[in-house]
Amino acid sequence: MTETPPVRALFFDEPAEAVDALTRAVRDGAAADEIRGGLVRMPAAGKNAVLAEVGRVADGILDMNVFDIFEQSWTRFTALRDAAVMSLANPGGEELAEMATHTASFDYRPSVEVQLADLPVASVGLRAKLDFTVRGLIGVVVDGHLVAVRAGTWEFEGTLLLAGQKVAQRQGKVEIGSEIRFRRPIPLL
Amino acid sequence: MKPRWLARIVIVLLAFAPALSPAAASLRAPYTAVATPAQALPGREIQVDFTDLKTDDKHPLSECRVWFGEADQDGGPVDPKAAEPCPRTGASPYSVKIKVPDSPGTKLHWQAWPSTIGLRAALDPFLESGLVDFTILQVDVSVKPRVAVPGKPLEVVFSALTAGLWISRCHVRFAEVDGDCDDVPAGKKSVEITVPENVPQGGRELLEWDLTYLFAGTSPSPDDVGSGKTGVAIGLLPPKFDVSPSTAQPGLPLVVTFRADTTGVTIHDCGITFQVDVGCSAANTAVVMIPPDTPVGSRLRIPWLLHYESKRRGETVEPVGDVLVVPVVAERVRYTVTAQPGRGRPGDEITLTIEPAVMGITVRDCLVFFPNDDGGTCQSTDERSFARTKVPQKTPPGATLLHWGVDGVDAAGAPFPGNGDLPFEVLPPKAKTSAPPKIDKTDNTDKSGKTRQSTLPPVKQPAGTTTTTAQGPPPAFIARTEPESAKPGKSVHVTVSALTPATAITGCRAAFGGARIVQCAGSGGMWTATLTVPRDADPGDLPLLWDVTSATGPGNGTIAYRVLGNTPPAAQFGVEVAPASVPPGGHVKVTPRSYYNGPAITGCDAGITPGGVLAVCTRSGQGWIADVVMPKEAPPGIATLVWQVSYGRSGSTATADGRTNVGVPVAETEDQRPWWKKVVGVIWRTGAVALLGVALFIGQSLVRRFRGRPKHTKTEEADLPDGVAVVPVLPPGPLSVAVDRPEAAPRRSIRLIVRRPPPGIHIREEPP
Numbered sequence: 006m007t008e009t010p011p012v013r014a015l016f017f018d019e020p021a022e023a024v025d026a027l028t029r030a031v032r033d034g035a036a037a038d039e040i041r042g043g044l045v046r047m048p049a050a051g052k053n054a055v056l057a058e059v060g061r062v063a064d065g066i067l068d069m070n071v072f073d074i075f076e077q078s079w080t081r082f083t084a085l086r087d088a089a090v091m092s093l094a095n096p097g098g099e100e101l102a103e104m105a106t107h108t109a110s111f112d113y114r115p116s117v118e119v120q121l122a123d124l125p126v127a128s129v130g131l132r133a134k135l136d137f138t139v140r141g142l143i144g145v146v147v148d149g150h151l152v153a154v155r156a157g158t159w160e161f162e163g164t165l166l167l168a169g170q171k172v173a174q175r176q177g178k179v180e181i182g183s184e185i186r187f188r189r190p191i192p193l194l
Numbered sequence: 195m196k197p198r199w200l201a202r203i204v205i206v207l208l209a210f211a212p213a214l215s216p217a218a219a220s221l222r223a224p225y226t227a228v229a230t231p232a233q234a235l236p237g238r239e240i241q242v243d244f245t246d247l248k249t250d251d252k253h254p255l256s257e258c259r260v261w262f263g264e265a266d267q268d269g270g271p272v273d274p275k276a277a278e279p280c281p282r283t284g285a286s287p288y289s290v291k292i293k294v295p296d297s298p299g300t301k302l303h304w305q306a307w308p309s310t311i312g313l314r315a316a317l318d319p320f321l322e323s324g325l326v327d328f329t330i331l332q333v334d335v336s337v338k339p340r341v342a343v344p345g346k347p348l349e350v351v352f353s354a355l356t357a358g359l360w361i362s363r364c365h366v367r368f369a370e371v372d373g374d375c376d377d378v379p380a381g382k383k384s385v386e387i388t389v390p391e392n393v394p395q396g397g398r399e400l401l402e403w404d405l406t407y408l409f410a411g412t413s414p415s416p417d418d419v420g421s422g423k424t425g426v427a428i429g430l431l432p433p434k435f436d437v438s439p440s441t442a443q444p445g446l447p448l449v450v451t452f453r454a455d456t457t458g459v460t461i462h463d464c465g466i467t468f469q470v471d472v473g474c475s476a477a478n479t480a481v482v483m484i485p486p487d488t489p490v491g492s493r494l495r496i497p498w499l500l501h502y503e504s505k506r507r508g509e510t511v512e513p514v515g516d517v518l519v520v521p522v523v524a525e526r527v528r529y530t531v532t533a534q535p536g537r538g539r540p541g542d543e544i545t546l547t548i549e550p551a552v553m554g555i556t557v558r559d560c561l562v563f564f565p566n567d568d569g570g571t572c573q574s575t576d577e578r579s580f581a582r583t584k585v586p587q588k589t590p591p592g593a594t595l596l597h598w599g600v601d602g603v604d605a606a607g608a609p610f611p612g613n614g615d616l617p618f619e620v621l622p623p624k625a626k627t628s629a630p631p632k633i634d635k636t637d638n639t640d641k642s643g644k645t646r647q648s649t650l651p652p653v654k655q656p657a658g659t660t661t662t663t664a665q666g667p668p669p670a671f672i673a674r675t676e677p678e679s680a681k682p683g684k685s686v687h688v689t690v691s692a693l694t695p696a697t698a699i700t701g702c703r704a705a706f707g708g709a710r711i712v713q714c715a716g717s718g719g720m721w722t723a724t725l726t727v728p729r730d731a732d733p734g735d736l737p738l739l740w741d742v743t744s745a746t747g748p749g750n751g752t753i754a755y756r757v758l759g760n761t762p763p764a765a766q767f768g769v770e771v772a773p774a775s776v777p778p779g780g781h782v783k784v785t786p787r788s789y790y791n792g793p794a795i796t797g798c799d800a801g802i803t804p805g806g807v808l809a810v811c812t813r814s815g816q817g818w819i820a821d822v823v824m825p826k827e828a829p830p831g832i833a834t835l836v837w838q839v840s841y842g843r844s845g846s847t848a849t850a851d852g853r854t855n856v857g858v859p860v861a862e863t864e865d866q867r868p869w870w871k872k873v874v875g876v877i878w879r880t881g882a883v884a885l886l887g888v889a890l891f892i893g894q895s896l897v898r899r900f901r902g903r904p905k906h907t908k909t910e911e912a913d914l915p916d917g918v919a920v921v922p923v924l925p926p927g928p929l930s931v932a933v934d935r936p937e938a939a940p941r942r943s944i945r946l947i948v949r950r951p952p953p954g955i956h957i958r959e960e961p962p
Binding site for chain 1: 536799801803804806807808836837838847849851913914915917918919920921922923924925929930931932933934935936937938939940941942943944945946947
């Protein structure tokens with residue numbers, strides 16, 4: 006079985022790289038001015054601590070698993086839903102559906118908010134834009150649930166922006182060698 | 195000669211033998227015994243009179259005795275200790291007194307005999323005995339209930355058990371409470387008393403009773419009385435607990451405090467259920483947030499449960515629970531109250547500054563305290579009225595309430611009270627470092643350990659001094675100190691003035707506890723005493739006592755005066771809020787102030803929480819001013835203004851923060867709203883609850899994800915400044931993913947069918 010990567014891993018090779026890049030982007034970009042402006046009377050050390058924390062919180066958002074994205078889309082595929090219906094007539098048996106090549110686009114726009122005394126003083130926008138092209142993916146359906154995916158490749162192209170500033174841009178391919186079995190089967194019906 | 199004499203005596207005795215036997219003696223019955231009275235209750239002393247019916251014979255009565263015993267008339271042993279002998283008077287009549295025992299089955303026996311020389315009385319052939327005609331009366335005294343309960347009635351029942359006995363009067367005394375029954379004679383009577391609340395629980399108390407009676411066929415006598423005592427067990431009342439408060443406000447924390455009101459009972463643990471189970475802190479308080487959309491006028495039902503420990507003897511300890519019903523109200527702002535700082539750690543000192551929100555009001559006294567804590571009382575200066583308290587030790591981090599109360603007086607001298615709560619954030623305690631300078635609460639002992647006086651010794655009124663009783667409110671006074679704190683050896687001016695218009699002060703005095711009393715000097719209606727802080731005073735609070743006399747009555751008070759050490763006092767700030775109440779969407783002008791010759795303010799910002807926007811102060815001719823907008827979603831009642839000021843001190847910039855209450859008037863009542871608004875309100879509230887749930891879920895997910903993430907930046911060890919939070923804000927709803935061709939047919943479909951044949955069982959036979 007293979008583990009699915011977090012979104013962060015699509016943009017950075019190491020987790021530490023992500024924190025460094027995001028913190029750097031916060032400090033050097035326009036976001037820093039907004040944050041410093043909101044904390045105008047705070048000592049410099051305090052402001053720096055806040056900027057670093059913004060980078061860390063932004064990195065935490067990228068901890069999202071890629072499957073969190075696909076979980077939202079697989080329920081819409083007719084092929085998988087048909088297999089789910091068939092599976093109900095075959096308790097315990099597996100329905101394997103080799104899916105046609107398809108694309109999935111993901112545009113995620115969270116933000117990191119700096120609050121002073123519970124009141125927002127600055128907000129730093131984060132944007133993760135990902136386009137996947139999925140080829141040769143086989144969905145494993147049991148008892149109306151997608152329980153695993155096998156084989157296939159996921160080609161992706163992604164861009165990560167913080168406060169409108171590009172932090173990372175990558176293209177890549179994720180090969181699913183054997184099978185990824187979900188801890189929580191995804192209901193298809 | 196001698197044998198012949200002996201033979202004659204024997205012959206004589208034999209000749210009289212039938213007559214000298216006991217049966218023969220009773221037939222002759224020369225002696226009788228009569229009891230007076232012939233019936234009595236146990237405990238009473240009666241008299242038995244003996245009579246010799248044949249005084250002219252050769253056997254005059256000379257000795258007798260009586261006793262109560264179980265034996266028959268003629269048999270049984272006589273207990274010498276129980277028998278009462280007749281006094282040896284040597285002459286008739288013979289009488290003896292004996293006390294009636296509390297033994298209903300016993301009889302009164304008598305014995306009498308003539309004087310015999312050389313023979314023992316028991317063998318005296320003329321000894322006679324019998325039963326005295328006497329009845330031991332029986333009255334049963336019982337109590338209902340058998341175990342007395344403090345504060346509850348106790349019925350004492352008198353029942354005559356002897357036929358012909360009537361109880362005419364009765365009286366009881368129990369735990370210093372007396373009770374009497376009526377005067378109508380009856381075979382059964384009762385009297386009811388109320389057991390005092392303060393009777394020691396779990397023990398026994400003595401019930402004393404007395405009565406008078408009538409007995410059939412006899413004439414009433416003043417001696418027909420009886421009395422007795424019996425122990426009655428005192429039961430344990432269920433322990434009392436105080437669970438408060440009585441009201442809640444939308445959008446504010448609700449701090450439920452638990453307190454045991456029964457001596458010997460302490461709360462072990464407690465908790466409430468409001469959406470979730472919330473346990474108590476070490477101070478026996480549980481805190482929940484009241485949702486902002488909670489309708490004013492509704493009632494919250496909050497179940498609570500506590501376990502307690504008891505030192506009361508014989509108490510069975512069981513959990514106690516009930517439901518706290520709390521009406522949701524929207525308090526009105528009568529006083530603007532500012533806490534500085536607006537958040538603090540256990541042990542931190544908080545200063546609460548109180549200003550009337552209505553013109554013409556003077557703060558006479560005030561009180562501030564955290565739940566289940568003592569708190570502090572008011573001190574007034576020319577600038578402000580304030581009180582100090584500390585965040586109680588062991589207060590858990592999170593929201594709590596700072597309770598305050600004000601005794602104010604208007605221009606006519608009429609009372610203008612106010613009270614309320616200010617939300618307060620308790621920060622986690624810092625790691626232990628060196629001990630901070632100790633500032634005690636008002637110490638009531640001097641350096642020698644003697645207790646300082648809490649009031650000044652009374653003033654000797656000069657002859658002819660009279661106090662007039664004026665119509666209107668009682669006289670009210672205020673004592674202001676200047677400065678509000680000082681070092682040892684420094685002067686402090688105490689100025690006393692009257693708050694009621696018709697009050698003319700005739701004199702006043704002031705003194706630090708244990709120090710010399712200083713008389714005031716009057717000028718223009720203001721009376722001032724100048725004191726000196728004792729040079730040996732330790733840094734902390736020192737009692738400053740004052741009293742005042744006037745034509746309409748005296749007054750006095752105590753101020754916890756702050757004695758400064760070498761450390762400069764923390765800069766004191768507050769804000770002026772205008773107006774004191776503003777509807778949602780309205781604007782509030784916030785003007786910060788520096789108290790007590792404090793440093794100059796160099797900037798500030800302020801905003802309403804939650805839901806508000808932080809407004810940065812701008813400099814104007816009136817100083818720094820922030821234009822704060824009340825959030826449109828602000829619930830009615832009390833909103834909280836959080837503020838921060840920056841100031842320059844010793845060449846560097848520092849900041850101070852605080853919280854101030856701002857009123858949000860109730861726009862319209864539920865009944866006044868049109869039906870469609872009610873429907874929208876319900877829909878909005880339902881949606882708000884759903885959003886809250888989503889927010890909580892997302893928050894928990896993020897917390898889990900952030901936990902344990904790697905930290906590699908250089909500044910990662912730096913703590914965030916107090917009051918700053920950096921939080922992720924995720925887009926609401928499910929993740930947005932667009933897919934193309936979701937309806938595309940699969941390239942292949944493979945069905946894997948599970949076949950489960952019945953299990954085959956094969957048993958191999960063992961070779962023979």
